[in-house]
Amino acid sequence: MAEAGSKQEVYIGVDMGGTKVLAGVFDTQLRLIGTEKVSTKSERGVDAVLERINRVVRDAVDECDLTMKQVKGVGIGAPGAVDPGSGKVLFAPNLKWTDVPLKKDLEKRLEVPVFIENDCNVCALGVFERQLKGKFKHVVGIFIGTGIGAGIILDGKLFSGFNRTAGEIGHMVIDAGSELKCGCGNKGCFEALASRTAIFKRLKDEVKRGEKTVLTEMLGDDLANMRSGDLRKATRKNDKLVNKVIEDAAYYTGIAVANIINVLNPEAVVLGGGVIDALEGEMMSIITEVAKDYAMQGTFKGVEIIAAIDADNVGIVGAAVLARRESK
Amino acid sequence: MAEAGSKQEVYIGVDMGGTKVLAGVFDTQLRLIGTEKVSTKSERGVDAVLERINRVVRDAVDECDLTMKQVKGVGIGAPGAVDPGSGKVLFAPNLKWTDVPLKKDLEKRLEVPVFIENDCNVCALGVFERQLKGKFKHVVGIFIGTGIGAGIILDGKLFSGFNRTAGEIGHMVIDAGSELKCGCGNKGCFEALASRTAIFKRLKDEVKRGEKTVLTEMLGDDLANMRSGDLRKATRKNDKLVNKVIEDAAYYTGIAVANIINVLNPEAVVLGGGVIDALEGEMMSIITEVAKDYAMQGTFKGVEIIAAIDADNVGIVGAAVLARRESK
Numbered sequence: 001m002a003e004a005g006s007k008q009e010v011y012i013g014v015d016m017g018g019t020k021v022l023a024g025v026f027d028t029q030l031r032l033i034g035t036e037k038v039s040t041k042s043e044r045g046v047d048a049v050l051e052r053i054n055r056v057v058r059d060a061v062d063e064c065d066l067t068m069k070q071v072k073g074v075g076i077g078a079p080g081a082v083d084p085g086s087g088k089v090l091f092a093p094n095l096k097w098t099d100v101p102l103k104k105d106l107e108k109r110l111e112v113p114v115f116i117e118n119d120c121n122v123c124a125l126g127v128f129e130r131q132l133k134g135k136f137k138h139v140v141g142i143f144i145g146t147g148i149g150a151g152i153i154l155d156g157k158l159f160s161g162f163n164r165t166a167g168e169i170g171h172m173v174i175d176a177g178s179e180l181k182c183g184c185g186n187k188g189c190f191e192a193l194a195s196r197t198a199i200f201k202r203l204k205d206e207v208k209r210g211e212k213t214v215l216t217e218m219l220g221d222d223l224a225n226m227r228s229g230d231l232r233k234a235t236r237k238n239d240k241l242v243n244k245v246i247e248d249a250a251y252y253t254g255i256a257v258a259n260i261i262n263v264l265n266p267e268a269v270v271l272g273g274g275v276i277d278a279l280e281g282e283m284m285s286i287i288t289e290v291a292k293d294y295a296m297q298g299t300f301k302g303v304e305i306i307a308a309i310d311a312d313n314v315g316i317v318g319a320a321v322l323a324r325r326e327s328k
Numbered sequence: 329m330a331e332a333g334s335k336q337e338v339y340i341g342v343d344m345g346g347t348k349v350l351a352g353v354f355d356t357q358l359r360l361i362g363t364e365k366v367s368t369k370s371e372r373g374v375d376a377v378l379e380r381i382n383r384v385v386r387d388a389v390d391e392c393d394l395t396m397k398q399v400k401g402v403g404i405g406a407p408g409a410v411d412p413g414s415g416k417v418l419f420a421p422n423l424k425w426t427d428v429p430l431k432k433d434l435e436k437r438l439e440v441p442v443f444i445e446n447d448c449n450v451c452a453l454g455v456f457e458r459q460l461k462g463k464f465k466h467v468v469g470i471f472i473g474t475g476i477g478a479g480i481i482l483d484g485k486l487f488s489g490f491n492r493t494a495g496e497i498g499h500m501v502i503d504a505g506s507e508l509k510c511g512c513g514n515k516g517c518f519e520a521l522a523s524r525t526a527i528f529k530r531l532k533d534e535v536k537r538g539e540k541t542v543l544t545e546m547l548g549d550d551l552a553n554m555r556s557g558d559l560r561k562a563t564r565k566n567d568k569l570v571n572k573v574i575e576d577a578a579y580y581t582g583i584a585v586a587n588i589i590n591v592l593n594p595e596a597v598v599l600g601g602g603v604i605d606a607l608e609g610e611m612m613s614i615i616t617e618v619a620k621d622y623a624m625q626g627t628f629k630g631v632e633i634i635a636a637i638d639a640d641n642v643g644i645v646g647a648a649v650l651a652r653r654e655s656k
Contacts, residue, residue: 081626091626138490150591154487161593162466165627168590173583173622175516176503186622188503255501262496263478263591265489294501294514298409298419299493 010066011323012057012074013126015119015315018042018094021053023060024316028072030130030324035316036060042095049095050102054109073113075323077122077315078102081164084117090164115326119315120167121158124151126318127270127308129325136304138266142169143273143314144253147183148191152264170195174255193252196275200226202245213241228278235282243282249275250283254290261295261303272308280307338394339651340385341454342404343447343643346370346422349381351388352644356400358458358652363644364388370423377423378430382437401441403651405450405643406430409492412445418492443654447643448495449486452479454646455598455636457653464632466594470497471601471642472581475511476519480592498523502583521580524603528554530573541569556606563610571610577603578611582618589623589631600636608635 008027015022021040025033038056042049053076061068080092087103089095106114117125124141128134139153148170152159160166170191171184182192192198204223207216214237215223218230234242257269269291276283288305295303308314336355343350349368353361366384370377381404389396408420415431417423434442445453452469456462467481476498480487488494498519499512510520520526532551535544542565543551546558562570585597597619604611616633623631636642 093626152592154482159482159592161627162595162631163593163627163629165624166591166593168593168624168627171590171622171624172587173502174504176580176583177505184624252504255504259500259587260591262499263494263588264480264487265491265494265496267490294499296493296496296499296512298421299489299491299496301491303490 008066008070009072010061010064010070011072011320011327012060013316013318013320013323014053014057014074014076015122015319016040016053016076016078017119018079021056022316023056024313024320025060025064025066026317026320028324030317030320032313032317033066034060034064036063040095042097046097046100050105050109053106057110068110068112071110071112073115073323073327074106074110075122075319075321075326076102076106076114076116077119077319077322078116079119082116082118082121083164084115087114087116089116113323113327115322117158117319117322118151118160118164118167120149121151121160122318122322123272123314124153124270124318125158125325126314126321127272128153129321130317131270131306131309132268136267138264139268139270140260140264140266141270141272141308141314142253142257142260144195144271144275145273146196148195148273150260154264169256169260172256172259174252174259190252190256194249194256194275196228199231199245199249199275203241206241206245211241214239215242228274232278232282235279246279246282247286250286251290253283254287255294257287257291257305258294261291262299265299266303268304268306270306270308272311272314274312276307277311280311336394336398337400338389338392338398339648339655340388340399340402341644341646341648341651342381342385342402343450343647344368344381344404344406345447345643346407349384350644351381351384352641352648353388353392353394354645354648356652358645358648360641360645361394362388362392364391368423370425374425374428378433378437381434385438396438396440399438399440401443401651401655402434402438403450403647403649403654404430404434404442404444405447405647405650406444407447410444410446410449411492412443415442415444417444441651441655443650445486445647445650446479446488446492446495448477449479449488450646450650451600451642452481452598452646453486453653454642454649455600456481457649458645459634459637460596460598464595466592467596467598468588468592468594469598469600469636469642470581470585470588472523472599472603473601474524476523476601478588497584497588500584500587502580502587518580518584522577522584522603524556527559527573527577527603531570534569534573539569542567543570556602560606560610563607574607574610575614578614579618581611582615583622585615585619585633586622589619590627593627594631596632596634598634598636600639600642602640604635605639608639
């Protein structure tokens with residue numbers, strides 16, 4: 001049960017994206033009390049974004065009828081290469097940031113301890129600690145949304161690599177002969193085959209080519225404002241086009257999971273993010289089956305492939321886990 | 329300089345393959361004194377193979393005019409999942425071995441300390457310690473021969489994963505749409521696109537299809553007994569078919585290297601094995617260029633792609649490094 005109002009201590013988890021910043025208020029048991037959202041507006045410059053993060057955190061706390069004095073720590077998952085030690089975002093292409101002292105600056109504004117990590121690392125950490133209770137040694141978390149990223153936990157610790165960019169799994173090439181272009185400029189990347197962006201693009205292309213789908217009845221011929229949840233609705237109406245597109249995305253995801261199992265041989269692979277949250281029932285069994293087919297037999301033995309619980313919220317949950325872990 | 333005969337101490341490095349076992353005698357500075365080779369004959373059963381390893385080690389020592397008393401340790405790289413702690417080969421599909429107490433048994437036969445590891449791990453360890461002098465933190469060694477495997481060093485230590493099978497990079501799918509079959513039964517694996525087996529198969533197929541190459545003048549129309557060195561000779565005669573096939577293999581290798589850099593972000597990727605040993609000049613610049621193209625910019629920064637020195641001998645060198653490291 002939640003503790004009594006004024007004495008309650010909370011952690012804030014912040015999921016900082018290229019388009020929006022989401023802040024979640026969590027009790028010490030990591031139960032979500034409330035959230036607040038603001039657009040990032042990175043085009044206004046670093047200082048403006050920092051002030052917006054300050055504001056969304058304070059607003060979230062206020063909306064929950066709490067005060068900043070009750071906040072034990074703020075965790076932030078930032079998109080890009082992050083150095084948790086120095087508290088800097090080394091570079092974040094989506095935000096056009098280089099060497100931003102995110103921790104130091106926000107601690108000044110918020111007057112509470114702030115801890116930062118790469119956004120996918122934060123997601124993996126959250127799943128590892130809250131869902132898996134730290135029971136596995138080596139875990140890879142793959143998060144499928146607008147883009148695709150991963151957080152890697154080896155021997156119970158986050159592994160970030162040389163430039164703190166490990167886990168760029170979305171840009172692992174899995175279909176070199178593909179004509180499908182990725183945002184990074186290359187072709188055949190996992191992200192170009194199975195992200196929400198890739199799924200939506202293919203559906204729009206197929207509709208333009210004259211393919212039929214209930215999505216046009218739901219959203220109009222241009223499939224405007226499509227969301228992952230619309231795809232779930234379409235599959236429940238047994239829509240052939242949507243079924244096929246989702247099956248293909250799940251197939252490529254299965255290959256990517258097998259690649260990770262063959263290369264890193266983790267004990268568990270956890271899948272999360274908005275696409276998995278909306279389409280877990282449609283995708284997970286295909287992903288698991290394909291991964292099993294493509295992974296080497298001895299390598300796959302005993303490895304678990306799991307969907308993240310509360311997959312759409314892994315970002316704020318993980319950031320709160322980071323705050324709780326680090327402010328101890 | 330080598331020490332005086334009878335007092336000299338040596339390490340033995342054994343590269344245990346599916347078809348042959350190679351033993352190298354090294355001085356304490358890891359200079360190669362001599363080698364001996366025997367066929368594996370795994371079809372004769374575990375005991376016969378163990379006795380053959382015993383024999384090839386003793387023969388190698390004898391050929392160098394040394395005695396077993398001068399051997400400080402024997403290192404063995406075995407093909408499969410190896411548990412160095414228990415000294416067991418957990419499973420080795422090529423040998424049809426399961427739970428073989430390799431260390432214990434050979435220590436009885438050889439009467440000297442024996443240390444075992446997975447063959448690709450041993451290769452990576454050898455390159456890491458002898459060539460790179462341990463100066464990088466995170467290194468992936470990729471070894472291209474009949475098959476393709478990798479050894480992963482993170483934070484200066486070998487990383488083997490949950491089932492001790494990490495590094496099965498040859499079965500990373502990089503061209504899902506490919507029709508090229510891999511020995512593992514799948515299609516589009518790195519090994520099916522760039523191993524010696526894949527390169528030779530493609531050359532034979534192209535010749536059958538009527539393509540011209542100097543290789544047929546050198547080896548006959550069936551390209552019998554082809555070796556990697558023959559390809560080098562052909563490229564030096566500017567043979568168009570061989571050039572094209574090698575370029576393609578290097579291209580896929582570059583993609584695989586980029587995948588590893590994107591996922592693990594090591595500080596260095598080292599390429600070794602018989603194919604690289606024979607075709608370093610032809611392949612390395614293409615591999616590096618393609619890897620740079622496919623790796624994310626921030627991820628690639630400062631990462632080195634290096635050819636292994638003495639690439640064909642990395643197996644025995646690495647095993648000797650293991651022996652020296654462990655018998656200290």
